[in-house]
Amino acid sequence: MDIIRMEGITKGYPDHPVLNDLTLSIKKGECFTLLGPSGCGKTVLLRLIAGFESPETGKIFIDDIPVNDMEEGIDVPPENRGLGVVFQDYAVWPHMTVFENIAYPLKIANVPKDEIQQRVMEMVDIVGMKGLDKRYPSELSGGQQQRVALARALVGKPSLMLLDEPLSNLDANLREEMRFEIKELQRKLGVTVLYVTHDQEIGLAISDRVAIMDENGVIQQIGTPWEIFEQPANPFVFNFMGIANFIDVRRDGTNFFVGTGTQPMPWDEKPEGEAVDWVAAFRPSDVTISREDKGLHGIVRRANFLGAMMDYLIEIDGAFLRTSLETHHAIARDLILKAGDTINVQFLSLHWFEKETLKGVRNE
Amino acid sequence: MSQVKTKSSFGVAQLILFLSIAVLVVVVAFPVLLILFNAFWVEDHFNFDGAIMILQQPATYQALKNSLIIAAMSTIGSTIVGTFFAWLVTRTDLPHKKFMKAMFLVPFMLPSFIGAMAWKMLLSPNAGFINQFFMQHLGFTGPVFNIYSYLGISLVEVMYLFPFVFIQVCGALERMDPTLEESARISGAGLFTITRKITIPLVLPSILSGALLIMLYSMAHFGTVAVLGIENGIYNIPTLIYERIHQSGGSFDAIRTGTVLATVLVISAALIIWAQRKILGSGHYQIIGGKSFRPMELKLRGLRMPMMIFCFLYIGFTILLPTVVIFLVGSLKTYGLSFSPENLSLDNFKFILFEYAVTRDAIVNSVTLGFTAAIITMFAGVMISYVIVKMKVRGKGILEFLGMLPFSVPGSVIALGVILAWSGQFGVNFYNTVWIILLAYIARYMAFSLKANSAALEQVHDSLVEASRACGATMWQSLKDIVLPLVKPGMLAAFFLIFLPSLRELTVSIMLYAPTTRTIGVAIYTLNEDGETVISAALAAIALIIIVIGQFIINHFSKKAGV
Numbered sequence: 043m044d045i046i047r048m049e050g051i052t053k054g055y056p057d058h059p060v061l062n063d064l065t066l067s068i069k070k071g072e073c074f075t076l077l078g079p080s081g082c083g084k085t086v087l088l089r090l091i092a093g094f095e096s097p098e099t100g101k102i103f104i105d106d107i108p109v110n111d112m113e114e115g116i117d118v119p120p121e122n123r124g125l126g127v128v129f130q131d132y133a134v135w136p137h138m139t140v141f142e143n144i145a146y147p148l149k150i151a152n153v154p155k156d157e158i159q160q161r162v163m164e165m166v167d168i169v170g171m172k173g174l175d176k177r178y179p180s181e182l183s184g185g186q187q188q189r190v191a192l193a194r195a196l197v198g199k200p201s202l203m204l205l206d207e208p209l210s211n212l213d214a215n216l217r218e219e220m221r222f223e224i225k226e227l228q229r230k231l232g233v234t235v236l237y238v239t240h241d242q243e244i245g246l247a248i249s250d251r252v253a254i255m256d257e258n259g260v261i262q263q264i265g266t267p268w269e270i271f272e273q274p275a276n277p278f279v280f281n282f283m284g285i286a287n288f289i290d291v292r293r294d295g296t297n298f299f300v301g302t303g304t305q306p307m308p309w310d311e312k313p314e315g316e317a318v319d320w321v322a323a324f325r326p327s328d329v330t331i332s333r334e335d336k337g338l339h340g341i342v343r344r345a346n347f348l349g350a351m352m353d354y355l356i357e358i359d360g361a362f363l364r365t366s367l368e369t370h371h372a373i374a375r376d377l378i379l380k381a382g383d384t385i386n387v388q389f390l391s392l393h394w395f396e397k398e399t400l401k402g403v404r405n406e
Numbered sequence: 407m408s409q410v411k412t413k414s415s416f417g418v419a420q421l422i423l424f425l426s427i428a429v430l431v432v433v434v435a436f437p438v439l440l441i442l443f444n445a446f447w448v449e450d451h452f453n454f455d456g457a458i459m460i461l462q463q464p465a466t467y468q469a470l471k472n473s474l475i476i477a478a479m480s481t482i483g484s485t486i487v488g489t490f491f492a493w494l495v496t497r498t499d500l501p502h503k504k505f506m507k508a509m510f511l512v513p514f515m516l517p518s519f520i521g522a523m524a525w526k527m528l529l530s531p532n533a534g535f536i537n538q539f540f541m542q543h544l545g546f547t548g549p550v551f552n553i554y555s556y557l558g559i560s561l562v563e564v565m566y567l568f569p570f571v572f573i574q575v576c577g578a579l580e581r582m583d584p585t586l587e588e589s590a591r592i593s594g595a596g597l598f599t600i601t602r603k604i605t606i607p608l609v610l611p612s613i614l615s616g617a618l619l620i621m622l623y624s625m626a627h628f629g630t631v632a633v634l635g636i637e638n639g640i641y642n643i644p645t646l647i648y649e650r651i652h653q654s655g656g657s658f659d660a661i662r663t664g665t666v667l668a669t670v671l672v673i674s675a676a677l678i679i680w681a682q683r684k685i686l687g688s689g690h691y692q693i694i695g696g697k698s699f700r701p702m703e704l705k706l707r708g709l710r711m712p713m714m715i716f717c718f719l720y721i722g723f724t725i726l727l728p729t730v731v732i733f734l735v736g737s738l739k740t741y742g743l744s745f746s747p748e749n750l751s752l753d754n755f756k757f758i759l760f761e762y763a764v765t766r767d768a769i770v771n772s773v774t775l776g777f778t779a780a781i782i783t784m785f786a787g788v789m790i791s792y793v794i795v796k797m798k799v800r801g802k803g804i805l806e807f808l809g810m811l812p813f814s815v816p817g818s819v820i821a822l823g824v825i826l827a828w829s830g831q832f833g834v835n836f837y838n839t840v841w842i843i844l845l846a847y848i849a850r851y852m853a854f855s856l857k858a859n860s861a862a863l864e865q866v867h868d869s870l871v872e873a874s875r876a877c878g879a880t881m882w883q884s885l886k887d888i889v890l891p892l893v894k895p896g897m898l899a900a901f902f903l904i905f906l907p908s909l910r911e912l913t914v915s916i917m918l919y920a921p922t923t924r925t926i927g928v929a930i931y932t933l934n935e936d937g938e939t940v941i942s943a944a945l946a947a948i949a950l951i952i953i954v955i956g957q958f959i960i961n962h963f964s965k966k967a968g969v
């Protein structure tokens with residue numbers, strides 16, 4: 043059953059359309075991530091669901107009840123939508139203690155005092171803030187403030203929780219820790235989560251399903267993290283899901299040659315289609331290099347030692363690719379290279395795209 | 407709670423917007439419009455030539471010229487004095503800088519018409535204490551300085567207005583990134599070149615913006631010119647408006663002359679505000695950030711002590727001396743006696759506080775008016791700022807425009823406007839009551855409230871309110887539980903920013919008072935005009951005491967509130 047259904051949503055600002063005829067549904071109980079580059083309209087979408095903004099056209103249903111139906115003039119204000127929202131900047135009220143912050147939704151809902159006490163303390167416990175309930179936000183770290191925000195969003199037992207880049211203000215270690223805590227909370231409390239972020243790592247780590255949105259607010263692919271990563275629907279998704287390498291390949295009859303040279307592409311599955319110019323796409327981790335005479339011959343153009351990893355830029359007949367391998371592997375296999383060395387390149391995985399379709403996606 | 411409640415909210419946003427617009431229209435826009443209307447609309451038709459003719463009459467033309475001359479002289483003088491002292495206390499190793507800086511801000515809280523009275527006592531051509539001293543003891547045949555002159559008026563205005571420039575330039579010099587100057591130094595520029603090519607261009611917007619504020623203030627300034635100019639027939643626009651309306655008891659001709667002159671004030675104010683915005687909005691200013699730096703300090707070396715003595719002399723001469731004179735004269739039994747102990751007593755103070763109905767009423771009136779105006783304006787200001795800063799609602803543009811009005815309408819214009827609006831022509835007659843003064847105070851001080859409250863509201867991030875809406879709070883509940891507690895310091899600041907100046911208000915009250923509705927300012931001024939110099943000085947002294955105590959309370963509060 044869908045907890046959220048959006049149909050034909052259009053939203054824009056005078057000189058800048060954001061969402062156009064967008065349709066999306068989110069299933070009850072899942073952790074759904076909306077992933078896209080900054081400024082793509084993903085936050086607008088979340089704000090539409092929360093009711094902070096109204097669409098120009100289209101319908102939004104929460105639990106099959108229309109909360110926005112522009113033709114019928116339905117526009118339910120945010121306080122009546124029964125959602126939990128967690129903001130990027132925490133939005134913890136500075137003039138209230140941790141306890142008062144978390145208790146506020148219950149106070150508004152006229153929950154009896156002793157029940158408030160019990161439920162808030164339970165929530166304080168769940169988010170790991172025991173003993174800090176009398177503190178003011180100014181006395182808390184960023185991570186602790188975000189826990190308060192989470193507790194506040196969850197204390198009213200909402201069926202849906204919206205999170206807008208909740209971790210982007212935290213440092214890297216805390217971010218990693220918090221994302222698993224959010225996932226754990228979601229499982230424990232059975233709440234549906236809509237998570238909006240530009241960070242594909244978080245998206246893949248915690249989601250049941252992921253939607254990828256492009257700069258123009260169009261959803262390019264929806265699927266499980268695995269599907270998105272392994273079977274990207276198009277170059278945009280592929281590029282967005284990790285640093286991608288694209289090398290030019292040209293068709294000559296039934297042969298496919300790399301760059302401007304005459305080395306045939308060492309890959310069995312040839313692309314289907316009549317186009318002359320093709321692009322082979324792969325991730326840096328999908329490249330293997332060796333000194334054996336197998337695969338394509340290339341020249342190292344730049345070698346960087348990054349501590350645990352070695353990073354190489356390799357040219358093959360005018361086409362460039364980047365690859366990296368663990369330093370201790372490189373030492374073991376005699377692959378500590380320097381600029382100017384020749385090396386052989388093979389691929390573990392390749393995606394074919396027509397060169398035409400790549401305009402605007404490829405950033406070299 | 408997880409249940410969706412399909413109940414649409416009624417138009418709270420529209421209601422607040424409507425209320426906000428209504429307040430500004432009734433209090434500011436309507437009176438100002440009436441002035442413009444009366445200035446150009448005569449006997450059912452538009453009459454531009456008539457307005458020009460009024461301006462060409464010798465008296466009005468002279469008043470226009472006087473306003474310009476005095477404003478120009480005061481502006482130039484204040485800018486030089488303000489910039490010099492600002493540089494001295496921020497960029498040199500002058501001793502006792504903190505104390506000096508505090509002292510240079512004191513004129514801000516002193517009412518300039520009380521200062522003007524003090525200078526009249528000191529430097530009036532025949533009776534002034536200083537002039538008399540020179541004539542009796544040093545063999546001068548005539549007065550050394552005549553305060554009843556353009557120069558005299560302008561100098562007194564400079565003493566009270568230079569803090570506008572001082573405070574702006576101090577701020578700019580303190581916030582200027584010292585690396586800008588250091589990099590010029592490394593590039594081989596000498597101190598003089600750095601000052602000329604780097605420092606002054608960077609601080610220039612602040613200097614100009616302060617200077618324009620002084621210009622605006624001085625053009626429309628009533629008190630000093632009224633005290634020092636009328637004796638010698640020097641009228642500026644506000645004093646002429648007052649004189650005409652006062653003398654004629656509100657005749658048609660007087661009102662019309664008043665409205666035409668007021669229109670000139672409104673237009674010049676609008677131009678000045680526009681120029682100021684333009685200067686502050688230009689790119690130059692952004693190099694000066696909000697951060698405080700430790701600036702480079704110039705060593706004054708041999709000039710250190712002379713400069714310090716100069717500053718102390720300035721402070722003593724412009725701040726201490728007039729204050730002492732007011733207190734001394736206020737303690738005299740009769741004006742004209744010498745300041746010997748047997749002539750001084752506290753009887754005058756006792757008299758005005760407990761026996762004399764005029765002054766007692768004036769104090770009560772000022773306090774109640776100030777308090778009521780401050781409360782009303784504070785709440786109205788929060789509401790209007792909230793719409794302007796926070797709300798996304800159609801029709802906000804009108805409010806933004808109306809919200810600019812209070813900043814650019816001088817006091818005497820407001821006074822004339824409320825007379826036109828609320829003395830019976832439109833079914834409401836508040837003339838000669840406290841209500842008309844209250845309305846005028848609200849209009850006059852709305853700008854302060856809007857400024858303080860929008861600054862506070864901008865600190866309240868939108869997501870704080872959205873978070874409470876998402877928690878199930880309605881808009882009203884969010885306002886009550888989240889917004890109001892967070893803007894409380896701003897509201898408190900607004901309250902005091904209105905309450906204190908209103909205690910010493912003169913420009914507006916003088917046009918609107920009736921025998922029973924004198925304010926402190928009016929009482930001091932009229933008693934002085936009637937020759938009750940010692941009583942007037944005693945009341946001025948009491949006003950000064952109230953103002954200083956009030957300022958002390960503000961400082962205490964604002965430190966606590968962290969404003």
